[in-house]
Amino acid sequence: MDTAAIADLAPVELNKLAQRLGNTPMKSVHLVIGGVARKIHLKLESENPTGSVKDRTGYGLIQALEAKNLLHKNSTIIESTSGNLGVALSFFCKLKGYGFVAVVDPKTTQENLGKMQALGAQIEMVDTPDENGGYLLSRLRRVHDLCESSDSYVWTNQYGNPANPQIHYSSTGPEIYEQMQGEVDALFVAVSTGGTLAGVGQYFREASPTTSIIGVDAHGSVVFGTPPAPRKLTGIGSSRPSSFITGNLYDLHMLVRDEEAFAFCRTLWETTSIKVGGSSGAVIAACAQYLQAHPEVKNVVCLCADGGDNYANSIYNDEWLQKQGLQLSKEHLGPVEEIILKTSSIR
Ligand SMILES: Cc1ncc(COP(=O)(O)O)c(C=O)c1O
Structure with a gap:
């Protein structure tokens, strides 16, 4: 819902909107890799009341x-x-x-x-x-x-308050598990404070220990101990390590460059009309690389933390991209030849 419209809502309507927290939908698309259409599920957190996880x-x-x-x-x-x-x-x-x-x-x-x-x-x-x-x-x-x-x-201290991972342990994790009927081979989550990854990771470690949990970060962020560097991606990454993420909560971390994340955002939008934010583009880019390396993997979920409307003046603006010196090309899609919308959606 448009925020200006939210601002004008009467208290009873605000309450109704707050009831729409969580239970976000999952949509599937196919990434064509090496001539094979690989299905991935996108958990669309943009459907929350103000548009993000x-x-x-x-x-x-x-x-x-x-x-x-x-x-x-x-x-x-x-x-x-x-x-x-x-x-x-x-x-x-x-x-x-x-x-x-x-x-x-x-x-x-x-x-x-x-x-x-x-x-x-x-x-x-x-x-x-x-x-x-x-x-x-x-x-x-x-x-x-x-x-x-x-x-x-x-x-509120989002960086250290255990209530941050806890809400993802009690809501985000179980929702994904139920929507996928317990069948998740790999789950991709972008990190900043690490609260989402830690909560969802902990839930899956208990409910489905065979699920691979992949933390996705931006090149230049130090969350996983990699060296700092300038980065344009927002929402994802941090200039200090997470206090929530421990090694036993994830299997792998993957780093994505600005251009790769943005190229996935733009191509997904152009081919399927699904408009996601930069951290979601990063998550899908990491997922594509992972699928190429793992031909056996079938049930994959990408947690898409927000939608593209937040980025009308950046990722979805050609002039902005040009000003940043970012030229997106097919090369930035890595192994993906094509993205195809599949209409099925799980509420
Ligand atoms: C768009 C987006 N993606 C990912 C994240 C990462 O979430 P967390 O802080 O739980 O690691 C955030 C956090 O603000 C975000 O805004």
């Missing part, structure tokens, strides 16, 4: 604070966010009557800034890069300073 996280973080009696009528929630979680928290704070301060940085998309503001969030823009060349540590310092300045601020 972070609606689950935002809900879980607030619920955990409420359960501990840490939120009161005049509380203001505060969080460092590069975008989607900020939109999700803006929505749930509006719904529940809490204030919300989103500590963001210049990489936050215009689309997400507009959504947060429309939903009543106060924006704190941090524009000084930290010692790692990113903004995460600067954002966290601002959160800390604000929390010191007033007792009314409550930090």
